[in-house]
Amino acid sequence: MRDIIPDILRRRYLVKFGLVVAVVLVATVTLGFVFQQQVSAELTHDVHAEMETIASVEAEEIHEWVEAHKQETRMLSEFQELRSGDRAAISNRLSHERDALGGETQAIHYVDLESGEVLASTDETAVGSTLSERNLQWAHGSLAFEDAEVAVSEGYEHGDHELVAFVSPIEGGPKAVMMTADVTVLADRFRDPIEDGYTQVVNSEGTVEIARNQSVALTEYRDGADSAALTAGLNGEYGALERDETGEVVAYAPVEGTDWVLLAHAPQANAYALRSTVTQDFAVLIVASLVGFAVIGLTIGRNTVTALTQIRDNAEAIAQGETDVEVTDSKRIDEVGQALTAFDDTVAYLRTVSAQATALADQEFDADALDEDVPGAIGEAIRQMHHDLEAFITDLEAAKENAEESRERAEALTAMLERKAEEFGAVMETAADGDLTARLDEDVDNEGLTDIAVAFNDMLSDLEATLLTVQEVSEESAVVSEEVTASAEEVKAASEDVSTNVQEIAEGASRQDESIRQAANEMTDMSATIEEIASSSDEVAAVTDEAAALGSEGREYAGKTVTKMDEIEETATEAIAEVERLDSEVEEISEVVGLIDDIAEQTNILALNASIEAAAADQAGDGFAVVADEVKHLAEETRESTKDIEARIDTVQASTSETVENMREMGERVEEGMETVDQAISTLEAIVDKVEDANASVQSINDATDEQATSTEEVVSMVEDVGRVSEETLAQSQSVSASAEEQTASITEVTNSIEQLSEQSQRLNALLAEFAVSTDSTDELDHDLDLDAEDSGTAGKVADDDD
Incomplete structure (x- = not known):
């Protein structure tokens, strides 16, 4: 709608009001004409x-x-x-x-x-x-x-x-x-x-x-x-x-x-x-509507536009920051008048807020404007701002004092750091010249410098210990070199012996290769036989599996049979109880029929007495006699019916008794059947257990046969591998002899190298002597070397045992 109506119409209320009146007027005229x-x-x-x-x-x-x-x-x-x-x-x-x-x-x-x-x-x-x-x-x-x-x-x-x-x-x-x-x-x-x-x-x-x-x-x-x-x-x-x-x-x-x-x-x-x-x-009505809308437009619309224009001008002035605006009293008490009054109150409210904000901006916390009450969220915000500004200024003054103290402490700390830096520099130059016993003072009133001193001292200690270790190792290397030289001579002699023995091993490997080939042929034949046995055992295992499955299925059917027999027994028990109850009810009916028969007999006697009384009453009792005859007739019919019912009840009782006996016999037979079924189930379960045991044994045999076949195939493969290894051993044993000769030459070269290593160790000891180390470090190093020597001796002994 806003996109359709031009801005020139949306900006002026009077134009919109006139447009609405015109639209309503046209609609009224149109509807009037249509009507x-x-x-x-x-x-x-x-x-x-x-x-x-x-x-x-x-x-x-x-x-x-x-x-x-x-x-x-x-x-x-x-x-x-x-x-x-x-x-x-x-x-x-x-x-x-x-x-x-x-x-x-x-x-x-x-x-x-x-x-x-x-x-x-x-x-x-x-x-x-x-x-x-x-x-x-x-x-x-x-x-x-x-x-x-x-x-x-x-x-x-x-x-x-x-x-x-x-x-x-x-x-x-x-x-x-x-x-x-x-x-x-x-x-x-x-x-x-x-x-x-x-x-x-x-x-x-x-x-x-x-x-x-x-x-x-x-x-x-x-x-x-x-x-x-x-x-x-x-x-x-x-x-x-x-x-x-x-x-x-x-x-x-x-x-x-x-x-x-x-x-x-x-x-x-x-x-x-x-x-x-x-x-x-209709024409009069339309003309009256025209006049009415004209009157509305000239009175309500015009006055309203005037009031709204005043509010708009004042609002624009306030938006520009002018709070000294005057709202004309229109003497109206309707919504427009109330809006003007409310706007005037708003202007006064804004003036107070502006005065308080100005006082706070100038930090005039004792200004009279701050004592005025400003309701609402803005007033609460200004009061909170007042309180926060005062607290902030107080905090700033305290922070200024703290900053002075911090500056003095920083200057003292800087001087102390410069002094300690000079001390640390002198100690580090001494250590750089080769005196590893120099140490930094760790008692410093600064955590960072303390950490540096501790770390530097630890580094010098580790470096000192390392140099001692290198020196000792160098000395030991010289001793070991001499020992190795003597051992090399011995190895040379042993190598010659090894060459001779290897030639003998080559001859034995040739004979071993022939034997292994014959064993491989025998193992191949045995593997084929074991595979045939495994195939037969598979067939037997399949048959026993089927037998075990049938046995399990038979056990399930037997279980279901027991369940059905239990249901039949329960039904038979209920039927017997119902028939016995029926028998008792039939007996009760028989008793009721006997009572009815007695009543009919008494009624017959009563009718007979009534007939006698009617005969004695002569004519006056004719009607009574007729009723007595009817009662007598009904009593006789009742007796005949009760006799018929009694006969039928006797028949039902006889049938019921016979049925009860039959049901009881059926219950006994069901119980006997249950016992027979239980015995059959026990026997079937025993058969199933035996079949399952047999199946387990056959499966074990089958598994063992399969494993044996597999093992045999592996043995054949291993024998073939051994054959190949023996062939390789034969070929390699021939080359080992030549290698032994080459090893003798190599050992001679190793001996020369060891002599050179001994000379280099002596030069290293001369260089390490230039560094100054503490006696404690030397003692600790000797202790560590003794432990290393013990460990080396133990390791050598174990190596000798292994040889």
């Missing part, structure tokens, strides 16, 4: 529907009027007098019927159809006249009577009356009955609910047949035969339409059985009077 059109359309539809309904009702009434006169004319033609041809009788009948029909019937005529002459009539003046003189036009049917039994004419004028003729033929001759009716009575019945409205009946040729205004009757219809309403009515349609040329609403409805259409007219001004009133009311 007015809808209401107008509905009212127009209601007017058309009302006129259409009235037109259809009146058209139906005309149809009924025509049908009634057609029926009356048809009935007149059926009278016997009219068929007889007797003029006197015909005249009497016509007069009688004329009087009976009433005032709507103008006259009844007896007519000759061939000549059209009126032979008899209730109107004496009409006798002798012809139909052609009346110039009749037929609205329905014709005098040929081909498609209708009664012909209906169009309206025609006769004297001062507008008449319609109804003609029906008389059976037996070319004669007919013609009845004329005055249609002006229909015009008097027309209903015109709308003021200044009128109704007319117009035929297909555009002639007004019926009208309340007699001056237009039998004249051409004002809108002509081509009128839209007339055309629609002739097509059998019902409806209403507007004639803007005449300013009328015309409703149309066809009159069935004729070529007439009923047309109801009403002025549009009168027909749509309610619509006009509603339209005017």
Whole structure:
């Protein structure tokens, strides 16, 4: 929404307010116009529907009027007098019927159809006249009577009356009955609910047949035969339409059985009077809305914009840092007035906050502005700031004093470090000149210098000990070199002996190689035999595995059998208990039946006593005797039923007892079966255990055979390896002799090298003598060398033992 509305509208409340008012006004006018059109359309539809309904009702009434006169004319033609041809009788009948029909019937005529002459009539003046003189036009049917039994004419004028003729033929001759009716009575019945409205009946040729205004009757219809309403009515349609040329609403409805259409007219001004009133009311409402919105815009909107403008200007000034702004008292007590008052309070609040902040910035902690109460988070923050500033200044002063003390301590420490550095430098120069007994003073009032002194002294001690160790080792190297020289001579002699022995070993290795080849062939044959045994043992192991598996499966089935037998035993026990309970209940039923039998016996005796009492009571006891007989009869039937029940209960008891015995025998057999199954299971388990033991033994044999086969193959492989080794030994023993000779030459060279090493050791001792070391270090070094010598002696002894 913000992206749609331009900034120029968003910045000004008055413009937005005016725009909203305009939008609401346009919406109100639009909705009012739409509602007015809808209401107008509905009212127009209601007017058309009302006129259409009235037109259809009146058209139906005309149809009924025509049908009634057609029926009356048809009935007149059926009278016997009219068929007889007797003029006197015909005249009497016509007069009688004329009087009976009433005032709507103008006259009844007896007519000759061939000549059209009126032979008899209730109107004496009409006798002798012809139909052609009346110039009749037929609205329905014709005098040929081909498609209708009664012909209906169009309206025609006769004297001062507008008449319609109804003609029906008389059976037996070319004669007919013609009845004329005055249609002006229909015009008097027309209903015109709308003021200044009128109704007319117009035929297909555009002639007004019926009208309340007699001056237009039998004249051409004002809108002509081509009128839209007339055309629609002739097509059998019902409806209403507007004639803007005449300013009328015309409703149309066809009159069935004729070529007439009923047309109801009403002025549009009168027909749509309610619509006009509603339209005017909507117009007044819209104008009132316009005036109302204008008043709102000029009063509420303008005053509100003025107040908001003042608040905006003051807020901008405050945003620029100006707190000396004045808020005009608008005397308003609504939300806008309350907002101005609240803004004024805000300005005062900000002034106080600004004054306190300025005082704190200037470090004027005794300023009067700081004594004023500032509520809210800002006030709490300023108070906390005040407290923190005072504490900070105090801390700064204390830190300044501490800094002075620290500077003095740092200067003293610097002087001490410079002094100790000079001392340490002198000691280090002495040690660099070769005096390893020099040491730094470790008693220093500084942890870093102390660590340096300790580390330097430890380094000199380690270096001193190292030099002593090198010196001792050098001396020992000289001694050892002499010993090694003597040993080398001995090794030379031993090497010559070794060469001789190696030649002998080569000859033995040749003989050993031949023996090993023969052993390898024998071991190959034995390996093939062991593999055959292993294959047979595999088959036996597979069979024992299957036997063990079948035994385990049989054990499982036996376990399941035991479970099922336990269930059968439990079921049998429950069945026995139920049958025994049934037996006891049957006995109880038997007792109840015996009680019923006793009651029936007593009832029979009671009935007998009642019969005796009834006989003694004579006639007064006849009814009592009848009841006693019935009771006696019922008691006898009860006894017979109880005997039948007792017999059946005896049978059930016998069957129940037998069933109990059978169930008990079945329980005993189940128990015996359980024992047999348990024995079978025990036997099967023993067999399974034996099979499993046998299987374990066979598996052990199989495993052992496999291992033996594997071992044999390994032995064959090892023998072959030994053969190869012996061949290699033979080849190598031949080269060892040459190597022994070469070793003798090498030992001579080693002896020369050892003599050179002895000379270098003497030179090293001369160099080490230039370093000054302490006596304690020498003693410690001697102790370490003694330990090393002991360890060397022990190691030499062990080496001699190994040789």
